[in-house]
Amino acid sequence: MTPDELKTTAEKQREAVGKYPHRVHVCMAAGCISSGSDKVKDALTDELKKAGKDKCCLVKGVGCMGLCSAGPLVEVADSVAGNSVMYKNVTAEDVPALVASLEGKPVPHLLLPKDIPFFTAQHKIVLENFGLIDPDTIADYIMMGGYEALNKALTDMGPAEVLHEVTASGLRGRGGAGYPTGLKWSTVAKAGGGQKYVICNADEGDPGAFMDRSVLESDPHRVLEGMAIAGFAVGANAGYIYVRAEYPLAVKRLKNAIRQAERSGLLGQNIFGTPFNFKIDIRLGAGAFVCGEETALIASIEGLRGQPRPRPPYPAVSGLWGCPTLINNVETLANIPPIIRKGGKWFASIGTEKSKGTKVFALAGQVNNTGLIEVPMGIKLRDIIFDIGGGIPEGRKFKAVQTGGPSGGCIPEQHLDMPVDYESLASVGSIMGSGGMIVMDESSDMVDVAKYFMEFCMTESCGKCVPCRAGTAQMHDLLARIMEGDATMRDLALLEKLCDLVKNTSLCGLGMTAPNPVLSTLQYFREEYTSRLLDGGGNGRHPKTAAAAEVR
Amino acid sequence: MTVNVLTLTIDDQQVSAREGQTIMQVATENGIFIPRLCHIEGLDPVGACRLCLCEVKGTPKLLPACTTKVSEGMEVSTSTERLGEYRKMILELLFAERNHVCAVCVSNGHCDLQSMAQKVGMDHVTVPYRYPKLQVDATHERFIADHNRCILCTRCVRVCDQIEGAHTWDVMGRGEGSRVITDLNQPWGDSETCTKCGKCVHVCPTGALTEKGRSVAEMAKQRRFLPYLTKMREEW
Structure with a gap:
């Protein structure tokens, strides 16, 4: 694809979408699908055909619209009037009413007001295309300005300018640690040796977290574009996306996106007619939380047991198969295209002094x-x-x-x-x-919360280093004893001693941070611990004394 | 070929080192002992047991001596009070993790875990014993693997892979459930890759891997072959 073809594709798609006076967007991310949005979409297509409105109304499956608790979400846009309404908890039975409402008044009982703070207080950069584009159609992404940043980087800028913009943006790693992205990129760019790699870390494993999944499901091309720009900036010609196998929909959409990008010449050889080549492969994680740690992730891609190794050497110097490797989180890479499109200065104007964007x-x-x-x-x-x-x-x-x-x-x-x-x-x-x-x-029990997370760390510890392997198991059992009311002040002291040990002596981030849920609940909710101890002065809240009191 | 020489301080002692050496190597050359269990000279270090952690000035993190390369002007402390406490605690965790009963062990008196406990002054265990039920594999014609005494240092895995080249041993499972296995978790006696060389038995720090027919305290390990083999390979 040439830069001109990119423009024509965008215009053609805009025309193709714009000719419909009505557009219905149905959320097709995993959350809404699980509450039946795929059936809603099928019903909409059928009903429109039946009503003879399929020529004037476009039904599009789009990415996550955000308010998952009100799913399935449907947005109905009127191109003529230039407005749109949003519907919540839509079922297939509501579809006739929705179709009937196209030229009339919205369906009142399904209406989800768009002026609530949930929508108005947000600032969307990574999620800018969410709910607007079909993740399975590359032309939709291109219509929204997709791959323009890659084009700009390859044809108007050089690797040095790209590095400069990313550094100027102040972007920090979104995987958790917050390492400056520009610094990481320039380290890899400066590393010697011919072969280099870019890795996208999509092994999202925190309980309750689904940001990366949503990005991959709703706007996969954004991540591919970010990776290609990263490859250009650091001098890599190959990239891997390490995504957990528990995200089948994300994997499917990624595979489709890679194929489309390759067919359009946006990945592969001589991208935009420049000498730059870049290919992307997917590697599936087999369900180990520790493989989100970069050295374990690299070992896993190499086909080895997913275990971390001591750093240094950092992956930027010696990573995948010993080559300099840039490894970034999904959200970090998803921030790159807008930074290149609008400039690092624009990005740096959002956020705080040290945390931008x-x-x-x-x-x-x-x-x-x-x-x-x-x-x-x-x-x-x-x-x-x-x-x-x-x-x-x-x-x-x-x-x-x-x-x-x-x-x-x-x-x-x-x-x-x-x-x-x-x-x-x-x-x-x-x-x-x-x-x-x-x-x-207030109904949450903080000791139970700490125990839950400790159980998670215990079962997800890889078993390589002693403090994490044996320490998390001991801490979990101590927390269980406190829960059951069998523990004493001595056990609590031992728990705190183990927290200090595991935090300071573990090999990788999993172990070093495993005590955090215990330490923070101890800091703010210590009374919940001590009241359960046999000798903690438990004011009647001790489980066994409370039970004994009931018997009496 | 020129080798860069640099100087650093270990425990207030000024020492010289070749570039590329680890803290552990330089300390050993200068008669400074750093506790260790997973590390053995001649095999690639993995930094797993965390006993050799040292304090390095200017770094908030504790660094393993076995994998950390020395650098010019580095100031290393190998035996502060804090490190001593951590080492004792790590050993306590190891003793409590599986069933280490010195009095009835074939390696009593010849055990690295035991001698390391003596060296760092770990005289009792304050964490609860876990008493897991683990298997003993005596299917091999010459050797026994007793998982009750394994500390997962992976010396056997590394010597089999790096020196013997058979890669019979590996690790399965994760966390506390990790276990060293032969081939794809077949009985050792059925292993088709095992060459019966016995190197794993002799690098094993405890009584986990032993020769058959040894009674209590009889299993002394012969380790002189390792530096010899490493040296022969280097000179070849």
């Missing part, structure tokens, strides 16, 4: 609006939970919000007015993490 969060747990959101860095946690999230259901009281999955911590009420950025979250004992955000209300 936006962050995608998967809002889950005891909150009214669960789903996928994208907010500017620096937003208050309170705004996320109570405005965008719509607060806690049934008027219950907020207790804590858990960020960063098993590596993160629980943040209580008193820190809700803190801005969301890498440093602030770390200062209160949690981490930004990949973007899982689990809201908990």
